[in-house]
Amino acid sequence: MTLLDLTARPTTDHPLSTLPVAIVGAGPIGLAAAANLVERGIDFVVLEAGGGIADSVRAWGHTRLFSPWKHLVDPASRRLLEAEGWVLPDPERAPSGRDLVDAYLAPLSRLEPIASRIRTGAEVLAVSREGMDRTRTTDRSTTPFLVRLRTAAGVEELTARAVIDASGTYRTPNSLGSNGLGLLGLDEVADRVQPALPDVLGRDRATFAGRHTTVVGAGHSAANTLLGLVQLARDVPGTRVTWLIRNAQAVRVSSSADDELADRAKLGGRVDAAVRRGDIQLVDGFEILRARRADDGVELVGQRGGGLAVHPTDLVVNATGFRPNLDLLREIRLELDEIVEAPKRLAPLIDPNVHSCGTVEPHGFAELTHPEHGFFIVGMKSYGRAPTFLLATGYEQVRSVTAWISGDLAAATNVQLVLPATGVCSTDLGGASSCCSSSSGC
Structure with missing residues (x-):
């Protein structure tokens, strides 16, 4: 494993700090990242491939979630919403995906500090460093990220101080074939x-x-x-x-x-x-x-x-589950577990052969860090092929990551998470379980 300095300073005292943070995906976790950045006064842009926010959630919006409302709302997002008069729905009721969008995510996306920074119909094709492929090392950590997009107007590029990939996995299902390869025929x-x-x-x-x-x-x-x-x-x-x-x-x-x-x-x-x-x-x-x-x-x-x-x-x-789309990260220096394709330090904490949704240990920026300084995969995509993800876990991830980006190492390190207990996900499955796929309600 590559040794990384997890106490390395983020990009707060360098010209990079004048650039926005690029958030890939306007689902629950991407919007939570935006809310946390609003609270910390850091500029950002949210890039959503779909025609509207939470595009993947809308696709399965008829499905009822397993988690009740009390586990589904990001704390920073709640503070911003309640300042505008928003009221949390019944905390003990489990909503549908459509309810989640209509009653929570849509109002959050309409808040001015967030709405003005969301770009829909902006598909991220690739992420790299400005003027550098993955083999270049000199001055890498102080060089802006380059994000290439496809929009209705064509292909364009923007620069960013940091990148938070919250793009999820719903659009990249596992193969129907038992060998994991594309199914013949x-x-x-x-x-x-x-x-x-x-x-x-x-x-x-x-x-x-x-x-x-x-x-x-x-x-x-x-x-x-x-x-x-x-x-x-x-x-x-x-x-x-x-x-x-x-x-x-x-x-x-x-x-x-x-x-x-x-x-x-x-x-x-x-x-x-x-x-x-x-x-x-x-x-x-x-x-x-x-x-x-x-x-x-x-x-x-x-x-x-x-x-x-x-x-x-x-x-x-x-309905064979999902896997992360890593194609757009070809020029980013990643450190992924060779089995579940999650960040190397996170993988042992979420191994579906051992852990259920409710037994995952608290984790934040340190477990999500890659050799690429300032780049993070969060949310369902951070779990790779492990389906034991809960929205509450992703909210704490982005709280920690955004604290690190702001230079608040104490807050970034102080990771706390309380999850519902679960008796599912036995330890002898011989493969990834599907107890908590975000698309099936967790």
Whole structure:
């Protein structure tokens, strides 16, 4: 591991301090970073690829979160909002993703100090240093970051004193293939493959009604979709539901009574009951090798029980989890864990084979530091392929990171975090669990 000086001074006493901090992503964590920077009087720009704030949250906005409101609002954001008369919704109620946007994130984004610094439709293509690729070292830490964007007007670049990547992972799902590579044959069946958490009972109802849908994945994103399809099957004849997993059993969806997030525990119990009733056909131990077109549907070809197996279906929902998009960081000096692709110091604290959402230790700028001085990955993306992320964790991350950027090392180091206890995420999964994917409500 590269040895880093975690007490190194940030860019407060150098001409770099005249430049803004670039925040990538206008979701809950990116906006929380903005709120913290507002409180510290540091200029910033928020770069959002979508047409509006919280674009990914809106995509699964019909889904109810597991966490109640008391765990979902960033403290700095709350202070700014309450100064304008905003009132926290019922602290014990778990909202939907749409509620989270409408009642919290949208009002936050409209506050003048933040609204004037948000750029939507600005997709970050790459981050580097001005005039330097990743091999150049001399004066690197005092050279501005260069952020390349694609906007409606074309490609442009801006400079920044620091970069906070809060872009999330929802737009980069894991592969359907068991080997992690792009699934062979996906191109020919792409119109039959849906992303995680489709709005089965609302916006996407016509797509699934009267068809056989196979949901691939063993986590809570899969469970939400399965239960929606079960309800649709009651209403629309001919609708069939299959749950396909590669493990011998679906250990990742828990109905544990020890889970402090009660809605999550109930979700697992409802799926278990639906399987027992026969509302959901469970196909376990299936390792997908490729997909191919079959008449008007799809065939998933794989291995099961030591032999070749073929699973026919009309539609496939990819609920296999998510991974970080690291392509835009090709010229940044990163130090990532080789397994989960999280920052090296953070990875042992979030290992899904050991930790659940509620057992992650407090962490901040020190655990998120890379060899690239002034660059941080935060939020769901900081967890790499580990799905045990909670919004409260991300809020404390950005509080610490922004304190460091401001030069307040004492506040940056004083990291505190209280998370709900959870009885899920067993330690013998043999792979990443899906107990707390932000897209399934944590």
